[in-house]
Every structure is written in structure tokens, then in C-alpha cells.
Amino acid sequence: MLKVLLFSLMAMAHSDHSAHNQSAHVHGAGKVSLAFDGKKGKLEFHAPAESIYGFEHAAKSKKDKQKKEAALSKLGEKISEMVVLDPALKCEIKLDMYEVIEKKNHSDVEGEFNISCEAPVAGSTITFSFQKVFPRLKKVQVEVLADQVQKSLEVGKNGETLELK
Numbered sequence: 001m002l003k004v005l006l007f008s009l010m011a012m013a014h015s016d017h018s019a020h021n022q023s024a025h026v027h028g029a030g031k032v033s034l035a036f037d038g039k040k041g042k043l044e045f046h047a048p049a050e051s052i053y054g055f056e057h058a059a060k061s062k063k064d065k066q067k068k069e070a071a072l073s074k075l076g077e078k079i080s081e082m083v084v085l086d087p088a089l090k091c092e093i094k095l096d097m098y099e100v101i102e103k104k105n106h107s108d109v110e111g112e113f114n115i116s117c118e119a120p121v122a123g124s125t126i127t128f129s130f131q132k133v134f135p136r137l138k139k140v141q142v143e144v145l146a147d148q149v150q151k152s153l154e155v156g157k158n159g160e161t162l163e164l165k
């Protein structure tokens with residue numbers, strides 16, 4: 001059910017600016033989709049690898065491999081500092097999986113997370129602070145669907161909030 005919700009949410013987001021390339025890859029610009037069905041949710045995170053670990057070539061040297069590993073584990077560990085749900089809801093965001101998609105001259109990082117809360121998320125406020133964890137991530141397009149509420153926000157600085165009402 002959530003997978004379907006998230007999929008239709010992303011399809012809607014795409015059709016909003018259908019003139020643009022759907023897989024536009026702009027350094028510094030990421031995308032986050034959140035879909036909630038009551039107390040449960042899914043989060044999808046997309047960003048150019050450059051914005052996450054600083055380069056996009058294949059990690060061959062030891063130094064590059066370490067940089068990449070460290071940044072990817074940060075994504076899993078610090079997601080709840082970037083996407084801050086109301087503490088009263090007692091939510092937990094857990095990494096489901098991530099992958100690095102290598103294209104011709106660029107690569108993207110994608111992560112999927114499962115969210116479970118003790119109270120429904122619709123009606124609450126979410127705070128976003130992406131640059132706190134990844135300073136190169138200057139702009140993140142956020143799309144949220146929480147039960148009947150659909151909202152979007154372009155996050156350009158730490159502490160921006162979105163009310164799900």
C-alpha cells in the first residue's frame with residue numbers, strides 16, 4: 001500500500017514539471033519523498049553522489065573508498081537529524097536499503113527508509129535540516145503525502161518546516 005502511495009506521489013511530483021528531465025542530475029540538489037499511511041511511512045532519498053561524498057568517479061583508492069563508506073553510513077545514521085518528525089509522535093526512521101547508481105559521468109545516491117510512529121503523522125509538523133549532515137546539499141525538493149494531506153517544499157536551509165495540515 002505504501003509503496004503504491006509513494007509511487008503515485010513521485011509520479012505526481014514529476015508531472016508538475018514535465019518539461020524538465022525526470023532524472024535531472026544537478027549537483028547540490030536532492031529529492032526526498034515521504035508517504036505516510038497513519039503511523040507508518042516510507043522515505044525515499046535521492047541526491048547526486050557529489051553532494052553526499054564529494055565525488056562521482058568509481059571509488060578505487062583507499063581514501064575514496066573510506067570517504068564513500070563514511071558518507072553512506074552517515075546517511076543511514078543521521079536521517080532523523082535531516083528529517084525531524086515531531087518528537088511527540090515517537091517515530092523511528094530505519095534504513096531499508098541504499099544504492100549508488102553509476103551513470104556515464106555521474107552517480108546518484110538513493111536510499112529507502114521505513115518509518116514507524118506511535119501516533120499518526122498527518123496534522124504534525126516536519127523539520128528539515130539536510131545541510132547539517134551534508135553541507136553540499138544546497139537544495140532539496142521535498143514531497144509529502146500523509147493520509148489525505150499532500151504538501152511540497154523546497155528546502156534551502158536548515159530548520160525549514162512543513163505543516164501537514
Ligand SMILES: [Zn+2]
Pocket residue numbers: 025027048049050056105106107
Ligand atoms: Zn554529477
